[in-house]
Amino acid sequence: MARDDFPMDVVMGGLLDRHVFLLTLPSAFSNFPPHEITESDFTDDQKNDPKRSGFAFYQKHKDEDGSLKINVSVQVIVLGDIGRSPRMQYHALSIANNGGRVDLIGYLDPSVDINPEVKAHRMINIIPIPVFPFQATSKLSFLILAPLKIAFQIQALYHALGYRTKASKWMLVQNPPSIPTLFVAQIICFLRSTKLVIDWHNFGYSILALRLGPEHILVKISQWYEGCFAKSATAHFAVTNAMCRVLKEKWNIDALPLHDRPANHLRPLKEDERVTFLRTRPELEGQPFDLHDRSWRLIVSSTSWTPDEDFSIMLDALVRYATIRKREKALPRIWAVITGKGPLQAYYKSKIQQYVQEGNLNDTIFSTAWLSTADYARLLGSADLGISLHTSSSGVDLPMKVVDMFGTGLPVAGWGQFEAWPELVKEGENGRGFGSGEELCGILQELFGEKDKGRQLRRLKDGALRESERRWDDEWMPVAGQLFGFAPERHG
Numbered sequence: 028m029a030r031d032d033f034p035m036d037v038v039m040g041g042l043l044d045r046h047v048f049l050l051t052l053p054s055a056f057s058n059f060p061p062h063e064i065t066e067s068d069f070t071d072d073q074k075n076d077p078k079r080s081g082f083a084f085y086q087k088h089k090d091e092d093g094s095l096k097i098n099v100s101v102q103v104i105v106l107g108d109i110g111r112s113p114r115m116q117y118h119a120l121s122i123a124n125n126g127g128r129v130d131l132i133g134y135l136d137p138s139v140d141i142n143p144e145v146k147a148h149r150m151i152n153i154i155p156i157p158v159f160p161f162q163a164t165s166k167l168s169f170l171i172l173a174p175l176k177i178a179f180q181i182q183a184l185y186h187a188l189g190y191r192t193k194a195s196k197w198m199l200v201q202n203p204p205s206i207p208t209l210f211v212a213q214i215i216c217f218l219r220s221t222k223l224v225i226d227w228h229n230f231g232y233s234i235l236a237l238r239l240g241p242e243h244i245l246v247k248i249s250q251w252y253e254g255c256f257a258k259s260a261t262a263h264f265a266v267t268n269a270m271c272r273v274l275k276e277k278w279n280i281d282a283l284p285l286h287d288r289p290a291n292h293l294r295p296l297k298e299d300e301r302v303t304f305l306r307t308r309p310e311l312e313g314q315p316f317d318l319h320d321r322s323w324r325l326i327v328s329s330t331s332w333t334p335d336e337d338f339s340i341m342l343d344a345l346v347r348y349a350t351i352r353k354r355e356k357a358l359p360r361i362w363a364v365i366t367g368k369g370p371l372q373a374y375y376k377s378k379i380q381q382y383v384q385e386g387n388l389n390d391t392i393f394s395t396a397w398l399s400t401a402d403y404a405r406l407l408g409s410a411d412l413g414i415s416l417h418t419s420s421s422g423v424d425l426p427m428k429v430v431d432m433f434g435t436g437l438p439v440a441g442w443g444q445f446e447a448w449p450e451l452v453k454e455g456e457n458g459r460g461f462g463s464g465e466e467l468c469g470i471l472q473e474l475f476g477e478k479d480k481g482r483q484l485r486r487l488k489d490g491a492l493r494e495s496e497r498r499w500d501d502e503w504m505p506v507a508g509q510l511f512g513f514a515p516e517r518h519g
């Protein structure tokens with residue numbers, strides 16, 4: 028954004044000191060004069076990539092005077108890493124693809140790439156916020172650092188939402204984390220006459236309860252805070268019907284269900300695309316695999332390595348499988364890949380290493396990786412079975428990774444002991460649920476073993492392929508698109 032675009036009080040604030048902004052108020056949103064863009068707002072690179080940059084949309088919908096009126100503007104906020112927040116990136120893309128202006132605000136981890144479509148779009152401004160520099164390592168340090176971190180986040184968010192971005196008509200906030208996001212969002216929306224929409228992925232208090240226990244006083248306060256600051260928002264989306272029900276019961280909030288669906292880059296692969304991709308994987312170098320005959324099986328799990336996913340269950344299942352395979356040689360070898368980045372990664376990597384060294388994972392190839400957006404989609408599309416260890420702290424959220432997997436036509440085995448699981452996975456149709464490592468091992472034997480000649484796996488695959496036809500845009504437009512006021516005829 029050019030310096031001229033900032034309100035005068037910010038320029039003054041910037042001239043004095045970065046923190047003097049607290050003494051001034053951010054400017055409010057107004058429809059007048061209407062915001063518009065012209066051809067000169069696009070760079071040559073953007074014009075050469077018209078579909079992804081939004082230039083094609085501009086050309087199709089511009090007025091006779093060459094300007095395109097922007098009726099919808101949205102601050103999209105996640106107090107987390109943007110690259111690891113696929114749903115908020117999809118929101119941003121859908122708004123931009125329909126002619127809205129987006130400020131996408133969150134953390135930018137340089138080692139995690141953002142969806143290239145998001146980066147290429149002229150109508151999406153990415154606004155990085157600074158990360159609190161200290162990490163809690165124990166319960167005690169968590170309690171000491173938490174207030175400092177919250178104070179740091181309040182000032183960073185307030186600055187980003189109130190001064191580093193223009194006033195928008197709408198603000199779309201991911202919850203959780205709710206502290207301090209909802210508090211700052213409410214203040215900014217009040218000051219800037221912006222309408223607040225909360226996108227409920229889960230509950231902040233239920234995640235805190237994983238760390239402190241459900242009866243902890245801070246968990247109770249957090250629950251009160253979440254309801255208190257959420258209730259007066261203009262609208263709410265929730266990822267499941269079950270979550271909508273809980274929001275209604277708990278806080279009398281009427282939320283619109285907006286189920287996760289895969290974006291277009293997650294799609295089934297053709298056999299030659301699969302083989303071409305697998306040839307690029309270093310783990311397979313020197314392995315006696317014929318990439319065409321599928322006499323071995325590739326299973327994939329993806330994760331943010333958070334405490335709500337217990338990977339020891341998957342390890343337990345694979346150790347059992349490897350032991351059984353010593354007797355039943357007809358069972359295929361397994362190549363297991365876990366993708367993602369996050370706090371518990373180092374812990375589980377050392378556990379995997381230990382199992383390998385002790386000879387408990389005979390013949391299993393185990394790898395962890397962080398892949399580019401395109402390679403992540405290719406890996407899922409190349410696999411035989413996806414694994415989800417998401418346990419759901421609230422019981423009513425769902426794992427996005429399963430949606431990714433279905434997008435590529437990959438059937439899923441997942442931890443299914445929570446209320447919302449059947450909203451996503453139909454038992455025996457597109458996936459299987461388990462409740463222990465032993466059960467997961469049983470599923471692997473059933474699906475990969477000789478007895479059933481692959482019939483069950485093929486049935487699940489067909490179900491997942493049917494599921495892959497349901498896309499994010501189809502879900503988004505009638506719910507969020509309608510709320511934000513996009514005219515269907517302008518769609519596309």
Ligand SMILES: Nc1nc2c(ncn2[C@@H]2O[C@H](COP(=O)(O)OP(=O)(O)O[C@H]3O[C@H](CO)[C@@H](O)[C@H](O)[C@@H]3O)[C@@H](O)[C@H]2O)c(=O)[nH]1
Nearest residue numbers: 114228329330331366367397398400403424425426427428
């Ligand atoms: N590019 C890339 N992305 C990856 C990789 N590995 C994982 N991811 C991203 O990380 C996500 C999985 O992260 P989790 O934090 O484990 O997500 P989740 O439990 O499946 O779902 C969460 O987010 C949903 C909405 O965004 C929520 O609805 C849900 O409740 C939950 O909070 C995947 O969907 C994918 O986008 C990788 O190697 N490369």
